[in-house]
Amino acid sequence: EVQLVQSGAEVKKPGESLRISCKGSGYSFTSYWISWVRQMPGKGLEWMGKIDPSDFNINYSPSFQGHVTLSVDRSISTAYLQWNSLKASDTAMYYCASGPAFGYWGQGTLVTVSS
């Protein structure tokens, strides 16, 4: 069974750093790009960027370039999304997605940033 399992919900303060994860199983992890998608409360889906686990090539959405960092650890089939300094406006649900034509989705990680 194909699964993308994301790390649990996080509550952080503004200015703190954070890394959330997405672990793939049941398919060839290096065969497909992994994308990250933001969904702010009550809003639509926003593509943040993608990373190719086979060669670590990364493409960021211009809207998120410089604000987040994507990485991957092929040895444990896990992708990461990282912030160095969170803002209240980063409060959102974050999904990882992979597979052919975004066929695989994680369950989402809720990030809450509040003082």
Add this chain to the structure above:
Amino acid sequence: NFMLTQPHSVSESPGKTVTISCTRSSGSIASNYVQWFQQRPGSAPATVIYEDDQRPSGVPVRFSGSIDSSSNSASLTISGLKTEDEGDYYCQSYDPNIVVFGGGTKLTVL
């Protein structure tokens, strides 16, 4: 970069047919495949159409997709509407290095 524009909401009665449009702002709709995702409240998105008109296994034949180069748009059509079809629907396409989602359409079946 291009944008994908969808109607904010649509509503229809059970048993009827509804079509949701997705218009590409620049570049040809036919130049890159279009996917459609369904998102029910509290759940992750799930693919209902990929590569313009292909249905994943498990998605009912009531769901169909198409593209129209004359209007530079893609469409998702759901026939024989059921209350379980309610939710948000997003189109998506891409350039080689950029992925774009439409703003989403809220489908109400009443």
